[in-house]
Amino acid sequence: MANTSRWIWILAMVLIIAGTLSGAAWYADRKNNLTEAVVVYPEPRTLTPFTLTDAAGQPFTEQNLLGRWSLVFVGYTHCPDICPTTLSDLARIYPELTRLSDKVQVVFVSADPARDTPERLKAYTAYFNPDFVAVTAEHERLTPAVQQLGLIYGIFERDETEYLVDHSASIALVNPRGQLHASFRPGFDEQNPMPLVNGAELVKNFSGIVAHWGD
Numbered sequence: 001m002a003n004t005s006r007w008i009w010i011l012a013m014v015l016i017i018a019g020t021l022s023g024a025a026w027y028a029d030r031k032n033n034l035t036e037a038v039v040v041y042p043e044p045r046t047l048t049p050f051t052l053t054d055a056a057g058q059p060f061t062e063q064n065l066l067g068r069w070s071l072v073f074v075g076y077t078h079c080p081d082i083c084p085t086t087l088s089d090l091a092r093i094y095p096e097l098t099r100l101s102d103k104v105q106v107v108f109v110s111a112d113p114a115r116d117t118p119e120r121l122k123a124y125t126a127y128f129n130p131d132f133v134a135v136t137a138e139h140e141r142l143t144p145a146v147q148q149l150g151l152i153y154g155i156f157e158r159d160e161t162e163y164l165v166d167h168s169a170s171i172a173l174v175n176p177r178g179q180l181h182a183s184f185r186p187g188f189d190e191q192n193p194m195p196l197v198n199g200a201e202l203v204k205n206f207s208g209i210v211a212h213w214g215d
Contacts, residue, residue: 045177047149060135110135123154169196
């Protein structure tokens with residue numbers, strides 16, 4: 001799982017780069033004290049309309065991202081490693097993020113709509129933080145919504161009920177104007193090859209972004 005996820009993450013970064021070459025390419029903004037763990041887009045990208053469904057069974061669209069700094073992570077509730085660890089880290093640093101901006105929301109996008117019912121999604125995210133938002137949709141709506149955030153996933157079925165979903169480990173940052181603003185990238189530790197976004201670095205980079213670009 002971890003090794004495959006490493007390649008999933010690399011492929012995601014290739015797609016991000018390819019999608020921005022027609023602009024000014026992508027970059028990490030050193031002058032604002034940001035680290036290599038974040039990629040900031042020189043021209044934030046407006047998202048095309050999409051419609052997902054939240055854990056309350058209500059529509060979740062690009063309009064739900066307006067007025068907030070949204071940290072968007074794709075995964076699934078049966079994930080054995082990256083998802084629970086990432087959501088746990090986000091829950092741990094969430095108080096720091098809300099001190100930097102009172103307009104922060106965490107959005108968990110399930111790439112497993114067949115098993116992740118609204119009830120399951122609600123219980124899963126509430127375990128980490130009841131303020132976290134959980135959404136999903138059938139793949140024909142979900143895939144393009146996820147891809148425009150520079151995130152990807154793939155399902156490798158063993159049978160109808162037991163299968164793994166490979167997914168990128170990055171966290172997309174959408175600004176209060178509803179534009180893809182940055183991507184927090186996972187790091188790799190040789191002693192723990194599971195790709196994970198470093199919470200302390202995310203806080204540092206988010207602080208720099210909010211200080212420079214404002215709410």
